[in-house]
Amino acid sequence: MSQTIASILASQHNLIQAAAEALPHQFSQCTYLLGPVRQAVYLCRTCAEPRGICSACSIACHPDHEQLELFPKRAFRCDCPTAALAHPCTLHQPSSSSALTAMTSAGLMKERANAENAYGQNFRGLFCRCARPYDAQQERETMIQCLACEDWFHESCLNLRERPSSREPTPDPAEGAEGGADDAASEASSSGLPPPLLSAADYDALVCVACVRSIPTLRRYAGTHGALMVVRGGPEESWRVIGREADTLDVEVQLDAPENESTTGDKRALSPDSADAPAAKKARVSPEPTPSRPCLAPLVNPLAQRILDGSASGPEAAVSQSDGEPSIQGAGDVFLTDGWQERWCRCDSCLPSLQSRPYLLEEEETYEPPEDPDSGLNLEELGLRALSRLPHDQAIDGIRAFNALRDDLMSHLRPFAQEGREVTEADIRAFFDARTQANP
Template sequence: MSSTLKDYIETQDSLLREAAEALPHQFNRCTYPLGSIRQPVYLCLTCALPRGICAACSVACHTDHEQVELFPKRDFCCDCPTSALHHPCTLHTTPEDENTTNHYGQNFKGVFCRCGRPYDPNTERETMIQCLACEDWFHESCCNLRERPDADLPLSTNEPQAQADPQPQSDDVDDGASDASSSDLPPPLIRASDYDSFVCASCARKIPTLLRYAGTNGCLVVVRDDVSAPWRVIRETKNETVDVDVPVGSKRAHSSSVEGPEAKRTRTEGSNPKSPCLVPPTNSVAQGILIASKPDLGTGDVFLTEGFRDRWCRCGSCLPSLEANKFLLLEEETYEPPDDPDSGLSLEELGIRALSRLPRERAIDGIHAFNAMRDDLLKYLRPFAQEGKVVGEVDVRAFFDRLQEEKALGVARS
């Protein structure tokens, strides 16, 4: 295999651009000192205990370990510098006690959804949805949005939709992408663009507000009349039946997070204890599914449409349920590492910046060493230019191997 110097430089520039897009942040600070915050969490499978590490530690401390991205978890403190993990933290070098406030659900065992299946981004054929409340992930088929795909179907060619926030990120695609597939299959029963957030049935049953609103305006629920009937979506009192199809995709996160110094806040005016209750009449079908737990007729998952935070009743009876579940009232901020000022710079720019940070004597020595290597390389390549030969990878390796040998001999002589 051979290539021109121009091709090599273009390849390196392309790799730098891809790296800048994938890792645009600085990863030199562990988030442990920040305490319990909502942040992207990674599960290290190589370390013995199932604990979570922050984005910086996943890059700086556990680079050669097998990891699973769990996406944002609220009220989470990085476990890397604690005694729970024997692998030392290279960013926060002061040993800390184990975290006692972190919640370690089934995701920290590498399994997801009510079905308890492990998640592998390389083989998963289904779009997964993150619950706004428990932050677990659920397959669309387990939410009755489509039939479970055939294992023999080809994987989607779409980029993974493993987004944790609504704003664009390096590994994000638009929410609507979960409706598409490489096989041009029909969309799911409820499209990604039809709802803003998702709450699993287990959480909905624990939250009085969702229990009362399920099946009403903006709180969609999937049901069927009997085991032989098709699945349909309850939209207030009007039912709509849509065919179920086969999914392709990966993960679709709830949109409870926002980027920027200040998150948008939903107004809480109208919470006068004496104000009338504005909860709409309950939907008997949805109530039956949630209270009676009839899995054959519906799971009871609730899909919240855009603007749901503005529609809650805030009377004296309803407000306590909302205040106990702040994510229903406020959009949550998710911590991200600061941007890397060196992201996107070329190799030459990075070299010049590194050189400028050295003491003057070392910088001069570095320039002399670089000029010497440049002269040697030009001398080595001149015969190739004169004979019109293409410089191959073997030739380049041979040059640098010779430099290493000469360096080793110089050290030995000294």
């Protein structure tokens, strides 16, 4: 049972830390009136509708409900005050004169359901191309969000590491070949996993293969300098990264460039107007008869293109050997390194597919709740609500431990709230440290 309590303490620690980090913000305003914005979105598992609520509603309107943070979603409008969710919203009421309101089955006046929000599989609690549910207690891998579709991917599904053995076997037969090499003994003794092939410091943004295929200019850049891809020569080989600075392929590009382009420094793609930039589209974009800018996109990486062209669409699109070329395997995901927004060619054929997705050209804004001048006063409330979001299906002992911990924590925090004192992370850490020593 101590194992259970230890894991409860650990998850409570995370929740309190999350609450402490959220402290400088106030959670009294639903974002509904802002319309669709990029913001942290929460899935309420208790309400069970596949909809999303803003961070203020997650705290104020669904305090006792089990929730899952989906993290930022682009162009999302809070669903809490709409008829799509039966649960009442305590932060936003539709104005009684509005003709756009709707009535829920319980007779509650609410805004009409949002028609513009996109609800991917995350809103059904499923993540990654392996479509697994997320379980905070079980998941050992870091998950990485795709910049474009904003779904989340397991490191192992991105071929950045072996799948940790503690997880359920994957239902995908294509992935059955890997794994196997897990060392159960070392896994059991070590709380952490070995570092992934690419860690967070190695790149700035991930774009999953489905999104790479749908963005012509990004697809062209895949595997070139700063648009890393994870590939291997066959099932027996280990995964490696292409597109790094020192890549031999980049050297080849440098050597080839002068043959194609007399201007020094200009790197030109072998087929600048390939299928991804039809002539008609190009003409519409630049009606002026002036000579168009030369394309400065790097030479395409043939290995990357073969992976992206491959008909297989699974996590390991295998490209068979042809014409004496080496065989190559890769999922096709692209990891963009720092400064990637500045590196795109902005010629008439490269720019359009970037312009239609502004987040590819400059960093986008993500809504944050306004600063709260009285943040210290909200802590008790925040702490309580964060704690109350714990899964409710714990064993009786766990619940008892949880209640005792909550009472202790609240008496620890009450003076801060009463005196309006700032609570630091250290204060909260001290509480948990003292408690852990008292109840090892």
